[in-house]
Amino acid sequence: MTSEPFLTIADQPISVGQAFRYLQTSRKLDTFIGEIVRQFAVEQEIATHDDLTVSSAAIEQAVIDFRLQQQLTDPKQFQEWLAANGLTYEAFHNQIAYSFKFKKLKETIASAKLQEYFIERKLFLDRVVLSRIIVAEQELAEELKSQMDEGNAQFEHLAKEYSLTDDRIMNGMVGPVSRGTMPDILRAAIDLAKPGDVIGPLGMEGRWGLFRIEEFLSASVDDPQIRQSLQDELFEQWLVEKIQKLPIKLQVGT
Numbered sequence: 001m002t003s004e005p006f007l008t009i010a011d012q013p014i015s016v017g018q019a020f021r022y023l024q025t026s027r028k029l030d031t032f033i034g035e036i037v038r039q040f041a042v043e044q045e046i047a048t049h050d051d052l053t054v055s056s057a058a059i060e061q062a063v064i065d066f067r068l069q070q071q072l073t074d075p076k077q078f079q080e081w082l083a084a085n086g087l088t089y090e091a092f093h094n095q096i097a098y099s100f101k102f103k104k105l106k107e108t109i110a111s112a113k114l115q116e117y118f119i120e121r122k123l124f125l126d127r128v129v130l131s132r133i134i135v136a137e138q139e140l141a142e143e144l145k146s147q148m149d150e151g152n153a154q155f156e157h158l159a160k161e162y163s164l165t166d167d168r169i170m171n172g173m174v175g176p177v178s179r180g181t182m183p184d185i186l187r188a189a190i191d192l193a194k195p196g197d198v199i200g201p202l203g204m205e206g207r208w209g210l211f212r213i214e215e216f217l218s219a220s221v222d223d224p225q226i227r228q229s230l231q232d233e234l235f236e237q238w239l240v241e242k243i244q245k246l247p248i249k250l251q252v253g254t
Contacts, residue, residue: 033250041242046101049108054100062096110234117230118221124180125219125226128190131155131172133163133210141201141208148198148210155198155212164207176217186211 005013023029046052072078082092110117118125133155135141144162147153159172167174179187186209189199193213200210219226 033248037243037246037248038239041239041246042102042105045242046105049105051108052101052104054097054104058100059093059096062100063093066096106231106235109238110231113234114227114230115221117234118219118226121230121233122219124178126179127176127217127219128179128182129176129214129217130174131159131212131214132165132167132174133159133172134165134207135162135209136164136207138201138203138208141210145198145201145210155210172212173214 006016006019007014020029023032067073067078070081072081082089087095133141133144135144140162144153144158147158148155156171159168162168163172165172179190182190183204185202185204186199189202190211190213193199195213195215198210198212201208202211221227221230
């Protein structure tokens with residue numbers, strides 16, 4: 001008995017072995033295999049959890065929400081969309097159910113380490129909104145600071161006139177900066193300051209900077225976006241460890 005071809009292109013059958021050789025030639029085989037192993041590991045883990053059940057009502061509501069968002073409320077249009085995406089209604093329904101289980105799995109795996117991991121990452125999650133003036137000479141930076149201290153000039157005007165960085169067109173406004181990515185000298189100075197303070201001059205990378213603190217944005221584990229980001233990171237760490245322990249053997253026929 002001959003096996004069915006893996007794929008047919010222009011009426012020419014493509015075997016699994018031939019498809020894999022194409023992927024290897026294009027240097028995409030590792031990515032392809034990686035996605036398969038990743039999905040295998042996730043589905044195996046989902047199968048071991050009895051607490052990931054999803055109610056049919058929640059799934060049906062998610063289907064309705066999707067159709068409303070995509071403007072597919074007309075049954076004929078929805079069927080055409082399913083066909084265009086190579087899906088049956090059952091397959092689409094299963095995708096929705098899987099997405100719920102996958103989300104619950106990530107929450108379950110991350111829950112034990114979430115608070116501890118948040119504390120570890122807080123330095124990088126906390127942000128400070130800054131404006132800056134960057135100049136080449138220390139003497140100029142000190143003169144500009146003096147003008148501001150004496151009330152003879154405003155930070156915004158000096159930034160526009162003297163700063164060497166592109167953000168001078170925004171009055172020196174840099175925006176939110178992660179505390180964890182700041183140079184140590186800048187972070188140490190900011191930790192002793194309050195909103196509205198101008199710190200510096202600070203010498204960094206051959207230039208001199210004056211920095212005004214606009215606002216502190218302290219991270220909270222209760223922030224939905226931060227919580228989701230941390231859950232994703234913890235899940236990816238768990239998944240990498242799990243995949244590394246899986247014995248994998250590749251067998252490709254002609």
